[in-house]
Structure formats: structure tokens, C-alpha cells
Amino acid sequence: MSIFILTLSTHLHAKELNIGTATADITPALPVAVCGQFNLRIAETIETPLTANVLVLESSESNKTLDLAIMVSCDLVGIPNELVKKIRAEVQKQIPGLDGEKIFLNATHTHTAPVLENGPESNFRYPIPKEGVLQVEEYQNFFVQRVADAIIKAWENRSSGSVSWGLSHAAIAYNRRVVYSEKAKKPGQFSNGTAQMYGNTNTPDFMNLEGIEDHDVNMLFFWDSTDKLVAMTINVPCPSQEVEHRLAVNADFWHPVRESLKQRFGPQLCVLGWTGASGDQSPRPMYRKAAEERMLKLRNLSRMEEIARRIVLAVEETYETVKKDRYTDVELAHKVEILPLPMRKVTEKEYLFSKSERDKYKAQIDANPEAAKQVLTSMTWNADVLKRYEIQQKNPDAKLETEVHILRIGDIAICTNQFELFTDYGLRIQARSAALQTFVIQLAGPGTYLPTKKAVNGGGYSAIIQSSPVGPIGGQILVDSTVSIINQLFSGK
Known part of the structure; x- marks a missing residue:
């Protein structure tokens, strides 16, 4: 432990950072309808468990709460707003006086997790049989109770600890929007643009990939008062979509990441996967595929295992770099705002x-x-x-009202949004942020793409009108509002 921490511990009235963790098993009963594709899929197999990982942070002084954040990372495709409300209400019943707005959930965006939308008002899309399959409402009730119980457990077990932050890089995400020459336009498509998600790059009409790729991996590490590493957050700008088409329940690459890190740091470790701005990214390489496959065969790894290997290497390298640079008396501030974005x-x-x-x-x-x-x-x-x-x-x-969370933890900022946010927006936020590091967490809500103007002009799935109720104008307002709140937190205003 650094001298800085030891010195702080002698201050009678110094602020304390209290940390609580818990993990809930949110694996459904079988058979169950899984979502993320355009057709009904009934899973009959559980390949990995699904989990909700809870991290409670509380800044206190003289046993008085100054501010708090309760963060839950879930192996789901998205988080319906109505379920967040139910979880907050359930937690507040058990912990009177707790500010439920300080709870937020994010999805890792695995496409092999249960359907959560239910009923015409929620844009229900899957014709799930009424018998012989777990019903959506049954899973919703199960999920709400499991997550609420885990939050209460994490709140009750919180104790003083320390935090550090770090940055590394790993080639996990690839831009998945392929741009073609003008002559490749075809009438009758969703758009007469020249872009296509997962388009073929091995063609004379291929010009380039539409957007930049983000390979940053932002991390937070949390220790308890006995110097045991109890939690970490890993911010990877890539949705977990490696096994997205299977007829199975699977947490995708976050499962092997968590298992590997627990082997390294102990079973007590709680790992929160945070998907960064990556509406136009995925873990699928769009070219040099043969070379990638050869390396997988030589390493005797599946594609999912290879993704996990890269993430774990980045985490381990960063941990060794920052593990002695810990802080106990850190600024913790948590703002919750409702932003009206133009439709x-x-x-x-x-x-x-x-x-x-x-x-x-x-x-x-x-x-x-x-x-x-x-x-x-x-x-x-x-x-x-x-x-x-x-x-x-x-x-x-008409406006879409969306909830965002902006946090300051020491030198770093965390900001959430409900969208599959195109990568450029995340880079705009990070570039203009006053924080040393800025973690952008997408899918802290129900989802839907938020494309850039460049993408809208290119057309194709993820950028056409069907894919996005909010467009580039709303995207820039989201960026500007988020940056403004971050910079206020760091200016002390």
C-alpha cells in the first residue's frame, strides 16, 4: 500500500471510500426464448451461466453518506426501463432512504440471453409459445428479485477500501460497416447509400470501413481494507456478440474473461463488464480472416477464448502497473440527468x-x-x-427522454447512455472530457442504434430509420450534455 494511503488513514475526519460487491446468478430456466436476432430462437441448452455483477461505491465522512453509486453489469442484450424501476422500488423497500436513482444497470449485449420485452407497448417482437417455454414475465420477475437481492447484499457488506485506475489496449473490436463505391448502389434496398453492416470486403467495389476503431481498455480496480482485490470494471468498446446466433444461453466472451480473472485473483473477485461506445463495432474481423483463423488453430483456441485472452492480458498488465497507486480519499460525485433528445x-x-x-x-x-x-x-x-x-x-x-449517469471517481469520469452508440460519439466525449480517463458505458437502458451523420448518409442496417429513433442531431446533444456535466464535476462548480 502506498504512503499516500497510510497518511490518509491517520486523518480523523477524512472521507472514506466504501466498497460493496455481490454477484447474482440470472441464468434462466429452460427452454427459453433468446433475443438479439430477427427470428424466434428457443434455447434448450445452457453453455455458460448468466450473471449480474454488482458494485456499490459510497463516499462517507463521520459515518454520513456524501454520495453513492450502485452499478450492475448484466449478461443481457439490453435493459428495459420498466425493470430498472422495479429493481429500484424493491431495493428501496428493503433499504428505506436509499436514493434509488443512484442505481444503474448496463447490458453486455450478449445475443444469447432471454427475451425481456413483453407486450405490445414494449414493441414485443417474438411469437413465444404460451406453453412449454419460460414466459417473459416469469423471467422478468426472477431477474428483478435476483438483482435487487444482490444490490442489498452488496450494500450491506460494504466496507472501507481503495481504488486505482488504468488504461491499456487490446484489439477486440472491429468496425463492421463496409463502404462500397458509388457504382455498387442497388435500388430497392433500405437505403441507396453505399454502406452495409458485415458486408463482403473481398470485392472490387470495396472501398473502406466506415469508422474508426477503438482498442482502448479502461479499467478500475478496487481493494478492501485487507488489501484483497475485490472488484474490477473493464470498459471494452465492443458488444459481446461472438456466439450471437446459437440456440443456447451463453454470456459470450465475458464468461471466460471472468473465469480467468478469478483464477488469477481469487473467487471473491467481482468483474463488471462495461461495453463502450461501439454501435458500429463488433468482435468479428472484416478482412484478413484466413490469417486470424490460422493463429487460432495454432493457439488451439476458439475465437471467444482468443478474445478473452486479449482482454485478460490487458488487465493483468495494467494491474501490475497501477496496483501500488491506490487511493482511499477520492472525490465521488454522481449526477443523474434526464436528457430530452430530438427524435x-x-x-x-x-x-x-x-x-x-x-x-x-x-x-x-x-x-x-x-x-x-x-x-x-x-x-x-x-x-x-x-x-x-x-x-x-x-x-x-417530439423528444425521447433518456436517463444518463455521470460519475466522478477521483481522476476518472464515467458516463452512461442507453444506446448502441456509434464509436465516434464515444471518442468525442473522451477527447473533450476534463477527466484523466473517461469510461463511456453504452446500453445502460433498452438499446437502439444512434448512428453518425456519415453513417446515415451511407445507409444500411444500424443507420437506417428503422434502426434509430434518435439520429445525429440527438447524438451531438448527448455528447455536448455529457461533456458539460463531466467538466462541471471536475471544475468544482
Whole structure:
């Protein structure tokens, strides 16, 4: 332990950093519908457990809470707002006086976790059988109770500790939007742009990948008063989508990451996976695939194991670098804001196209109800655009109100958003932030893409109107508002 920490411990009224951790098993019963694709998938197998990992931070002085943050990382595709409200209410019943707004949940975005949307008001997309499959409401109730119990446990076991932060790099994420030459435009697509998610790069029309790639790995490390490492947060700008198509329950690459780190640091370690801004990134390489496959074979690793290996190496190297640079008396400040972001405008052309697509898929289901398993999501995806257009006609200035959390922990800042936020937005926030390091956490909410202007011009899935209720104007407002709050926290105002 550094001299700095020892000196602080002699100050009678110094602020203390209190740390609490807990892990909840949120693995569903089988069979269960899993989400993340455009068709119904029923999982009959559990390949790895799903977990919710809880970290409680409290700044206190003379046994009085100054501020707090309760952070929960979940092996899910997204976090419906209604479930956050239920968890907060349940925790507040058990801990009267606790500020429930200081609780936030984020998803790692594994596409092999249970469906959480339920009912037409939640844009329910999957025709889940009424019998023989775990129902969405059953899993929601299970999830809420498990997470609330874990938060209460973490709150009750909090004790004084220390923190350090560090930065490393690992090639995990690759830009997944392929740009083609102008001559590659094809009529009848969602957009007459030139970009396509997961497009073929081995073609004369391939020009470039659309956006920058972010290989930063931001980390926080937490020790208890006995110098035992009890928690870490790992901020990787990449969704966990390596095994996204399987008919199984799987936490994706975060599971082998956690297991490997627990072997290294002990079973008490609580690991929070934070997905950074990566709406246009994924763990899939878009070129040099043969060379990547050769290296995997020579290492005798699966692609998921290779991703975990890279993350763990970055963590271990950073831990060894910063482990003696710990702090107990750190500034902890947590702001919660509701930002009204302008809804992306639906053009008449987009409205008419979405209507024709909705009608096409509806006709398929009417002719053959079994077709719903494959096309219901596409039908509702386009129907959502029609609803937005109707709202827009009545209220041209319609807004999407979204909750964001901005934290200061010593020299670092943490900021959340509910979106699959394109990487450029995360870089804008980090570049303008007054913090030494800035952790951007996406999918602290239900999701939906938030593309850049460049991406909207390029078209394709993730940037078209069906994919994003908020567009580039709202994205820049999110950036500006987030940076403003961060810099206020660091200016002392």
C-alpha cells in the first residue's frame, strides 16, 4: 500500500471510500426464448451461466453518506426501463432512504440471453409459445428479485477500501460497416447509400470501413481494507456478440474473461463488464480472416477464448502497473440527468417504404402463421416507424427522454447512455472530457442504434430509420450534455 494511503488513514475526519460487491446468478430456466436476432430462437441448452455483477461505491465522512453509486453489469442484450424501476422500488423497500436513482444497470449485449420485452407497448417482437417455454414475465420477475437481492447484499457488506485506475489496449473490436463505391448502389434496398453492416470486403467495389476503431481498455480496480482485490470494471468498446446466433444461453466472451480473472485473483473477485461506445463495432474481423483463423488453430483456441485472452492480458498488465497507486480519499460525485433528445425525423419516402415492408410481412403471416417465427420482428420493426411518423405529424418536435449517469471517481469520469452508440460519439466525449480517463458505458437502458451523420448518409442496417429513433442531431446533444456535466464535476462548480 502506498504512503499516500497510510497518511490518509491517520486523518480523523477524512472521507472514506466504501466498497460493496455481490454477484447474482440470472441464468434462466429452460427452454427459453433468446433475443438479439430477427427470428424466434428457443434455447434448450445452457453453455455458460448468466450473471449480474454488482458494485456499490459510497463516499462517507463521520459515518454520513456524501454520495453513492450502485452499478450492475448484466449478461443481457439490453435493459428495459420498466425493470430498472422495479429493481429500484424493491431495493428501496428493503433499504428505506436509499436514493434509488443512484442505481444503474448496463447490458453486455450478449445475443444469447432471454427475451425481456413483453407486450405490445414494449414493441414485443417474438411469437413465444404460451406453453412449454419460460414466459417473459416469469423471467422478468426472477431477474428483478435476483438483482435487487444482490444490490442489498452488496450494500450491506460494504466496507472501507481503495481504488486505482488504468488504461491499456487490446484489439477486440472491429468496425463492421463496409463502404462500397458509388457504382455498387442497388435500388430497392433500405437505403441507396453505399454502406452495409458485415458486408463482403473481398470485392472490387470495396472501398473502406466506415469508422474508426477503438482498442482502448479502461479499467478500475478496487481493494478492501485487507488489501484483497475485490472488484474490477473493464470498459471494452465492443458488444459481446461472438456466439450471437446459437440456440443456447451463453454470456459470450465475458464468461471466460471472468473465469480467468478469478483464477488469477481469487473467487471473491467481482468483474463488471462495461461495453463502450461501439454501435458500429463488433468482435468479428472484416478482412484478413484466413490469417486470424490460422493463429487460432495454432493457439488451439476458439475465437471467444482468443478474445478473452486479449482482454485478460490487458488487465493483468495494467494491474501490475497501477496496483501500488491506490487511493482511499477520492472525490465521488454522481449526477443523474434526464436528457430530452430530438427524435429522428421520418421522411415521407421512409414512411412509405416502411409501410410497404410492414404490409409485405403481415401478408406472409396472414397466409401462414408459422411465418411469424421468422418475420414478426421485421414486421414490427417497420411498424414502429409508422407509429413514429404519426407522432411526428402531431408533434414535429417530439423528444425521447433518456436517463444518463455521470460519475466522478477521483481522476476518472464515467458516463452512461442507453444506446448502441456509434464509436465516434464515444471518442468525442473522451477527447473533450476534463477527466484523466473517461469510461463511456453504452446500453445502460433498452438499446437502439444512434448512428453518425456519415453513417446515415451511407445507409444500411444500424443507420437506417428503422434502426434509430434518435439520429445525429440527438447524438451531438448527448455528447455536448455529457461533456458539460463531466467538466462541471471536475471544475468544482
